[in-house]
Amino acid sequence: MSVSSAPLAKGRRRIPIGAAIGLFFIGLFLFAATFAPLISPHPLGEIVGDVWMPMSGEHWFGTDNLGRDLLSRMIYGARTTILIAAAATALSFTLGSILGFTAAVVGGWFDMTMSRFVDLLMSIPTLIFGLVVLSVLPSNVVTLILVMGTLDSTRVYRLSRAVAADINAMDFVEAAKLRGEDRAWIIFREILPNALSPLVSELGLRFIFAVLFLSALSFLGLGVQPPQADWGGMVKENKDGIVFGISAALIPAGAIAALAISVNLVADWILNRTTSLRGGRGNA
Template structure:
């Protein structure tokens, strides 16, 4: 018998969110705004993503709400499409990283022995090199296409997911009801998916939010360095790089994509903090 069923957890979570603190509601509102912007980007943007509409670095005006970039493309349009590209790629990367990391972590926790040792040592090797340096090296070798970017970052980030899943999964794997499932002949897939996974789901859900945030920041950082999302695809990291020279003239335009990155990171952390507080069972003062 499991301690917690996912369906019941979701229903309880929906009820709890109604009484969530203002910070969590603010974070969720920001996340929803970003998602809506990404989904409806073609309808919100006045121009196409890569269209050159004026001279480089035109100032803010009624026609160009946030001016133009170094090539004469509308900054507002690029900012809106940047939400779709940056968030979409970060989400796909995080899902792939969790698929790899959770599967390997559950296998290590369930089987133990040589399976655990082999996977753990492989992860140790991957984590021995700083993530950003490793990503720069691999992207320099294999290219900077979007599929390559997603695969490289997902593999590197899955090491963190593996460690967390393995650690909390092993705590569950030694409990009595898991041993009872083994004694009655349940297979390892059943034990992983029906006994261990539902009981570590709250921690993994919170970690998914944090991992998404870290992946999102890593992709933006790589794009700023020129090895992330490549032009003419709009991306907030590359937008900061392309318009950085305006800072010397007192123009705050480069701060807009940087602010969009920072605001999303803060919003995700506010929601994750509330979620962890609720999932831990602690009461508000």
């Protein structure tokens, strides 16, 4: 019986083709972002040829609107885009999940105040809110991370509070309260381990949203500022070439789409592997 069950167990551990493709592209983008100065054929702002030169053996993606090597700027753009999106996502999850769990456990006036404040922020369109704030504040990397992370934390708060409220009513949490455990124990040892599944799924979606939000801000001129490169800004810089059949704007747009789809595929796979609740880790 153990022999016949071995292939089945092995099949369950096999990575689906979609997740494998997603992992490949995520790894490729992370490799480019990490080793950008080493693998980039040219420096970020170096003029290497004429404007919008076609793809060739010397310039694999051609050149951009100023004659810079597009492949080099794509590699450096991967570093900027992924760094800012990842940092903003980490900030949004840290802030939103802690406040959401705390509101669900504490309840009362704290829950009411936080929820109404979050409702107020969510009633304003995120892009408009971001544009208004960034038009006043300097558009540097730190400001972008703080603004994007804070705005996105409202969505994470809503999910965290809803999930924590359900888990907070379960028997193993009630048993921990009867044992006299404090709120920090309840949040981090009882609720958090059992809330990881929906949070992991939301993590992928929030990262995708951060990439798209950053790209939109850069396209509108309030995101990453020159001479730094990010994929959304590269679309803006080369959009006029589309009229003449130049693909320089479509390459960074395709990279944004590939990253978004890849993260979503991997997040779905992870969610399918971690869907069951695990009761009361703190009880052991």
